[in-house]
Amino acid sequence: MNMKEDQEQLKALKRDWKQLDELGDCSPASLMEMKAQLASLKVKQKKKLYRELCIFLSIAVFILSMIVMGILKQPSLFIALQAGASLLAPMVLYVLFKRKKQEGKVYS
Amino acid sequence: MDQEEDLVLIQKALKEDDDAFAQLFQKYDSFLFKYLLKLTLDEEMSRDLAQETMLRCYTHLTSFKAESKFSTWMVSIASRLYIDQLRKQKRERKWMEFMKRNLSRQLSWQANTRGMEWSDAFADFNQLEAEARIPILLHHYYGYTYEEIGEIMGVRAGTVKSRVHYGLKQLRKE
Numbered sequence: 028m029n030m031k032e033d034q035e036q037l038k039a040l041k042r043d044w045k046q047l048d049e050l051g052d053c054s055p056a057s058l059m060e061m062k063a064q065l066a067s068l069k070v071k072q073k074k075k076l077y078r079e080l081c082i083f084l085s086i087a088v089f090i091l092s093m094i095v096m097g098i099l100k101q102p103s104l105f106i107a108l109q110a111g112a113s114l115l116a117p118m119v120l121y122v123l124f125k126r127k128k129q130e131g132k133v134y135s
Numbered sequence: 136m137d138q139e140e141d142l143v144l145i146q147k148a149l150k151e152d153d154d155a156f157a158q159l160f161q162k163y164d165s166f167l168f169k170y171l172l173k174l175t176l177d178e179e180m181s182r183d184l185a186q187e188t189m190l191r192c193y194t195h196l197t198s199f200k201a202e203s204k205f206s207t208w209m210v211s212i213a214s215r216l217y218i219d220q221l222r223k224q225k226r227e228r229k230w231m232e233f234m235k236r237n238l239s240r241q242l243s244w245q246a247n248t249r250g251m252e253w254s255d256a257f258a259d260f261n262q263l264e265a266e267a268r269i270p271i272l273l274h275h276y277y278g279y280t281y282e283e284i285g286e287i288m289g290v291r292a293g294t295v296k297s298r299v300h301y302g303l304k305q306l307r308k309e
Contacts, residue, residue: 029307032307033303033306033307036256036303036306036307037256037275037303039254039255039256039257040254040256040257040260040271040275040276041275041276042254043253043254043256043257044173044272044276046246046251046253047169047172047173047176047242048169049249049251050172050242050245050246050249050251051165051168051169051172051178051181052165053165055161055164055165056161056164057161058154058157058158058161061157061158061160061161061164062153062154062157064186064189065153065156065157065160065189065193066153068186068189068190068193069190069193072190072194
């Protein structure tokens with residue numbers, strides 16, 4: 028009974044997917060268009076990489092200057108911050124690791 | 136024959152021949168777009184995901200081991216990108232977009248002008264979780280085996296089988 032019902036549902040679904048294929052039918056992109064698309068994607072990726080590198084360097088400079096200032100001006104506060112960070116770091120790492128694990132890897 | 140042709144193009148693309156990669160992607164562009172359309176029900180989103188897939192394939196081409204067809208590898212990347220996108224939407228609390236999975240306005244309009252009608256099963260299917268929709272679509276429409284889908288989704292074949300079974304059971308209940 029269930030199997031018959033499944034077959035009917037799947038038959039209807041296949042018909043609908045075929046209709047979607049018809050809706051998605053369009054003239055295929057030319058080789059020139061594909062090449063242009065690839066070139067623009069490469070430019071976008073390069074920009075993204077530079078942006079991320081800039082953010083990374085800015086954060087690194089900020090953290091390093093804070094550390095140097097902390098050591099020179101307030102050694103006790105610096106030690107307290109270091110201790111706090113050592114306690115918080117594993118928790119943050121765990122959350123990030125869990126989130127990363129949820130996101131798919133590229134199939135190779 | 137097709138696979139051999141793909142391998143030749145891949146070899147050329149690995150030697151930084153962009154023409155070869157463009158040729159390879161041109162061959163599967165329509166197939167990929169239509170696959171994504173069945174998952175997203177939105178032309179714009181499908182186009183964006185197809186472009187993202189193209190870029191991922193390009194940047195990760197060295198990791199393609201030729202143990203499977205290029206199209207299978209590409210479908211795997213596209214499926215995972217789609218699932219990641221849904222997760223991001225969920226995290227960003229875009230619940231309305233996430234929960235209401237209907238044909239986009241443009242597709243609805245096109246379907247109406249062509250007099251297309253959709254079954255109840257289709258509406259119910261589109262409300263299923265992506266983890267169930269993807270294997271049902273790949274198995275029952277594209278003819279992939281449970282093992283192949285397992286490789287595509289990064290899970291065991293048994294898990295795929297139970298997801299398909301669970302998905303169909305949900306459709307029966309709706």
